[in-house]
Amino acid sequence: MSKGLPETRTDAAMSELVPEPRPKPAVPMKPVSINSNLLGYIGIDTIIEQMRKKTMKTGFDFNIMVVGQSGLGKSTLVNTLFKSQVSRKAASWNREEKIPKTVEIKAIGHVIEEGGVKMKLTVIDTPGFGDQINNENCWEPIEKYINEQYEKFLKEEVNIARKKRIPDTRVHCCLYFISPTGHSLRPLDLEFMKHLSKVVNIIPVIAKADTMTLEEKSEFKQRVRKELEVNGIEFYPQKEFDEDLEDKTENDKIRQESMPFAVVGSDKEYQVNGKRVLGRKTPWGIIEVENLNHCEFALLRDFVIRTHLQDLKEVTHNIHYETYRAKRLNDNGGLPPGEGLLGTVLPPVPATPCPSAE
Amino acid sequence: MSKPVFLSSHSFGDLTNESTASCHNEELRNLSLSGHVGFDSLPDQLVNKSTSQGFCFNILCVGETGIGKSTLMDTLFNTKFESDPATHNEPGVRLKARSYELQESNVRLKLTIVDTVGFGDQINKDDSYKPIVEYIDAQFEAYLQEELKIKRSLFNYHDTRIHACLYFIAPTGHSLKSLDLVTMKKLDSKVNIIPIIAKADTIAKNELHKFKSKIMSELVSNGVQIYQFPTDEETVAEINATMSVHLPFAVVGSTEEVKIGNKMAKARQYPWGVVQVENESHCDFVKLREMLIRVNMEDLREQTHARHYELYRRCKLEEMGFKDTDPDSKPFSLQETYEAKRNEFLGELQKKEEEMRQMFVMRVKEKEAELKEAEKELHEKFDLLKRTHQEEKKKVEDKKKELEDEVNNFQKKKAATQLLQSQAQQSGAQQTKKDKDKKNASFT
Numbered sequence: 001m002s003k004g005l006p007e008t009r010t011d012a013a014m015s016e017l018v019p020e021p022r023p024k025p026a027v028p029m030k031p032v033s034i035n036s037n038l039l040g041y042i043g044i045d046t047i048i049e050q051m052r053k054k055t056m057k058t059g060f061d062f063n064i065m066v067v068g069q070s071g072l073g074k075s076t077l078v079n080t081l082f083k084s085q086v087s088r089k090a091a092s093w094n095r096e097e098k099i100p101k102t103v104e105i106k107a108i109g110h111v112i113e114e115g116g117v118k119m120k121l122t123v124i125d126t127p128g129f130g131d132q133i134n135n136e137n138c139w140e141p142i143e144k145y146i147n148e149q150y151e152k153f154l155k156e157e158v159n160i161a162r163k164k165r166i167p168d169t170r171v172h173c174c175l176y177f178i179s180p181t182g183h184s185l186r187p188l189d190l191e192f193m194k195h196l197s198k199v200v201n202i203i204p205v206i207a208k209a210d211t212m213t214l215e216e217k218s219e220f221k222q223r224v225r226k227e228l229e230v231n232g233i234e235f236y237p238q239k240e241f242d243e244d245l246e247d248k249t250e251n252d253k254i255r256q257e258s259m260p261f262a263v264v265g266s267d268k269e270y271q272v273n274g275k276r277v278l279g280r281k282t283p284w285g286i287i288e289v290e291n292l293n294h295c296e297f298a299l300l301r302d303f304v305i306r307t308h309l310q311d312l313k314e315v316t317h318n319i320h321y322e323t324y325r326a327k328r329l330n331d332n333g334g335l336p337p338g339e340g341l342l343g344t345v346l347p348p349v350p351a352t353p354c355p356s357a358e
Numbered sequence: 359m360s361k362p363v364f365l366s367s368h369s370f371g372d373l374t375n376e377s378t379a380s381c382h383n384e385e386l387r388n389l390s391l392s393g394h395v396g397f398d399s400l401p402d403q404l405v406n407k408s409t410s411q412g413f414c415f416n417i418l419c420v421g422e423t424g425i426g427k428s429t430l431m432d433t434l435f436n437t438k439f440e441s442d443p444a445t446h447n448e449p450g451v452r453l454k455a456r457s458y459e460l461q462e463s464n465v466r467l468k469l470t471i472v473d474t475v476g477f478g479d480q481i482n483k484d485d486s487y488k489p490i491v492e493y494i495d496a497q498f499e500a501y502l503q504e505e506l507k508i509k510r511s512l513f514n515y516h517d518t519r520i521h522a523c524l525y526f527i528a529p530t531g532h533s534l535k536s537l538d539l540v541t542m543k544k545l546d547s548k549v550n551i552i553p554i555i556a557k558a559d560t561i562a563k564n565e566l567h568k569f570k571s572k573i574m575s576e577l578v579s580n581g582v583q584i585y586q587f588p589t590d591e592e593t594v595a596e597i598n599a600t601m602s603v604h605l606p607f608a609v610v611g612s613t614e615e616v617k618i619g620n621k622m623a624k625a626r627q628y629p630w631g632v633v634q635v636e637n638e639s640h641c642d643f644v645k646l647r648e649m650l651i652r653v654n655m656e657d658l659r660e661q662t663h664a665r666h667y668e669l670y671r672r673c674k675l676e677e678m679g680f681k682d683t684d685p686d687s688k689p690f691s692l693q694e695t696y697e698a699k700r701n702e703f704l705g706e707l708q709k710k711e712e713e714m715r716q717m718f719v720m721r722v723k724e725k726e727a728e729l730k731e732a733e734k735e736l737h738e739k740f741d742l743l744k745r746t747h748q749e750e751k752k753k754v755e756d757k758k759k760e761l762e763d764e765v766n767n768f769q770k771k772k773a774a775t776q777l778l779q780s781q782a783q784q785s786g787a788q789q790t791k792k793d794k795d796k797k798n799a800s801f802t
């Protein structure tokens with residue numbers, strides 16, 4: 001990947017900070033390009049190893065949220081993605097177990113390790129979403145939760161004595177489960193994505209894709225893509241954040257052909273052709289989850305975990321979080337958030353239908 | 359990598375989720391993976407991103423003029439950074455910064471080398487350290503300003519903070535100069551200091567060892583905190599520990615190549631022999647290069663950001679009057695102090711405005727008074743003139759009257775004289791007639 005170097009910061013800004021009477025401290029000139037390959041090995045490229053070692057030591061945080069009506073297979077999919085019992089499913093559909101009256105937010109943290117890399121994975125479930133008779137504004141608790149995480153981070157960042165590593169609870173990725181009706185998106189889907197695509201990375205997935213044939217699947221996907229475009233919903237990877245041509249072509253391909261991923265989840269293994277594979281057993285055959293001919297689970301997994309995990313975090317930090325911060329500071333007149341003087345309470349965290357407890 | 363890995367209970371810091379999230383576990387569950395997930399590529403993803411953005415590394419070289427700073431930089435980075443040697447006539451210390459882009463395989467490095475020009479040349483060196491401290495602080499300040507902005511772009515900010523300070527010690531063979539101690543003491547809380555002995559080929563081996571121990575003990579006894587090579591990570595702990603023993607590194611720099619055996623090597627040629635730069639038994643150049651670039655470059659950057667910058671930021675914000683917790687250790691939000699400050703500031707502004715307004719009013723009054731005075735004067739003058747004019751006019755009229763009177767008198771007199779004349783003539787004539795008559799009479 002060849003990307004342009006960040007622009008040299010305007011030197012004027014630096015020289016302004018220096019008091020005049022003293023001999024003026026220097027200001028870095030525009031960089032001169034020197035190709036040192038000819039003159040001998042210096043060892044600058046070892047910084048990659050150094051950096052890798054450091055990051056492996058500190059570990060990573062990743063927070064993924066799943067949103068969708070109950071019964072769409074959210075928990076199963078998350079378990080399949082991370083190859084472990086990350087979510088405990090509502091095992092049996094038990095009428096005694098009440099459907100939550102409002103959308104609840106359940107965040108459960110896990111620590112997993114692979115290849116020396118430690119990851120603190122937090123799965124945020126949203127039971128009750130879209131399950132009521134009247135689902136108006138059911139995205140509000142979700143939006144509020146997301147903003148609360150930004151708020152927490154901002155508060156930590158604004159402290160004078162800061163922690164070395166601010167715990168990151170911000171939602172990096174939101175998987176939105178679309179019901180495989182085969183027709184088009186529901187109004188609830190559109191409303192949710194419209195509101196939330198501005199604050200979080202949304203990855204729409206078509207759940208239970210084994211109910212559609214290949215033609216139905218591709219038609220449905222096309223229609224969904226069209227509808228998302230018509231409604232101005234920017235799902236991840238957002239067009240405006242493509243950094244260079246290479247990214248753009250890569251992401252364009254994903255955006256226009258693969259997404260939304262039509263997935264099937266399963267945590268049961270079956271024997272197929274002598275191999276043990278994850279799948280769903282039906283009278284008419286075994287649907288292999290990781291078989292690209294059967295469904296696009298593998299694409300989703302590779303996309304989210306193997307290639308774009310870091311990018312998801314970066315877009316969340318550099319763009320969504322910064323947007324939130326800028327808006328928050330602006331609303332406060334340039335002041336960081338908190339409770340006002342003499343007990344006056346500042347405008348609460350956005351998207352709060354009811355007073356928040358901070 | 360398809361083996362499932364079991365993780366013994368290991369909690370990552372605190373997971374405190376004070377949100378409206380209900381029933382979430384505070385303890386982290388450890389999970390075992392039943393297959394290859396693939397997030398072990400995460401460090402690679404991270405590294406790829408950083409590589410494409412490029413890295414910044416900023417070195418500050420502090421040392422007397424002519425001690426070999428530029429040559430050492432040239433030697434370290436295998437290139438000739440163009441610069442003219444400085445003279446000894448600088449009136450004060452100033453810092454000269456130059457930026458270069460270096461590339462090795464796919465790594466792009468933006469290297470900035472900051473030089474102290476004129477350090478140690480003045481007769482009075484009391485203030486020599488000040489421009490250096492100011493420069494370092496200015497870079498921190500620039501970063502802080504960017505961080506405090508509302509609309510900021512930290513991820514493509516060109517980091518100019520100094521990551522490493524190479525302090526060049528003159529090879530006297532005795533001990534540190536007092537200027538060195540003072541300067542290093544001022545810098546140790548702001549930057550990672552790596553002390554090196556310059557022009558080490560002027561010291562003999564046995565003297566070198568004594569010199570090094572003297573320097574280190576002086577640093578310790580004066581409480582100078584130099585950069586500690588990190589020993590917490592197993593892979594680098596060993597090499598860092600062994601290298602630390604050789605501090606301060608005695609280096610020799612050279613960009614000239616001399617034929618040694620059948621290879622060309624960087625060296626300095628003397629009549630009595632050749633000092634090879636990259637020969638570890640001749641000098642510690644290789645050690646310095648290992649430590650500075652090949653092992654700890656990332657750690658230097660991290661220390662600068664996590665320790666020195668945070669310290670600067672904390673001090674600066676506290677200076678501005680912010681606190682994190684009040685005496686009762688209740689979290690004091692930045693908001694309150696900001697508000698208080700803002701009110702204070704607004705109050706000051708208002709006061710200033712009042713003062714200015716008052717001054718303005720006063721000035722206006724003064725001016726008015728002046729003008730009134732002037733007006734009065736003018737009036738008086740005018741009156742005076744008027745009176746004078748009137749007087750003159752009267753005088754003239756008086757004179758005129760006088761003149762007229764005179765003329766009248768004259769006329770009268772003239773008339774009178776004429777009358778008299780005519781009378782006289784008449785009487786004369788009569789007289790003469792009388793006389794004549796008399797005469798005539800007498801004749802008869």
